[in-house]
Amino acid sequence: MNMIEWILLIIVIAFFVNKFMPVKGITNISVQEAKDKFKDNHVQFVDVRTPGEYNANHRKPFKNIPLSNLPNKLESLDKDKEVVVICQSGMRSRSAAKMLKKQGFQKIYNVKGGMSEWF
Numbered sequence: 564m565n566m567i568e569w570i571l572l573i574i575v576i577a578f579f580v581n582k583f584m585p586v587k588g589i590t591n592i593s594v595q596e597a598k599d600k601f602k603d604n605h606v607q608f609v610d611v612r613t614p615g616e617y618n619a620n621h622r623k624p625f626k627n628i629p630l631s632n633l634p635n636k637l638e639s640l641d642k643d644k645e646v647v648v649i650c651q652s653g654m655r656s657r658s659a660a661k662m663l664k665k666q667g668f669q670k671i672y673n674v675k676g677g678m679s680e681w682f
Contacts (some may be wrong), residue, residue: 581662589660592672594680597647600672606645609633612678616651620678630655637666645670651676 564572573659600606601624609619610625617627628636630650640646646668650656653675675682 570682580675588664589671591653591675593675594682596637597628597649597672597674600645600647603645606647607640608647609640609649610678611648611650611655611661616678622678626648630659633659633662635662637665641669642666642668645672647672647674649674650677652679 580614608625609631610627648659656673660671663671
């Protein structure tokens with residue numbers, strides 16, 4: 564392999580490591596663990612799916628803030644409270660959790676499997 568191929572390979576590996584490695588301050592939880600948090604008044608619940616997905620199937624107390632709108636809606640969330648984030652499969656909510664972490668939120672929970680795992 565020449566030098567350019569090695570550099571490209573390193574960039575691709577770094578991208579995947581960054582994309583899938585756990586981030587400190589973000590905890591993956593099960594659907595049941597998310598349900599257990601419903602009783603806690605100090606937890607915010609955010610569903611980052613599109614409005615159409617949310618309207619077709621959602622659970623209270625999740626508030627719909629689509630991932631694409633999240634950067635503009637951060638002021639509606641309290642950085643001092645825990646945040647539980649959900650989407651359809653867990654991928655968009657993982658991105659949302661990383662975004663929240665970068666904005667100073669401390670206790671963030673991503674629901675593994677998202678709404679697809681809801682029972």
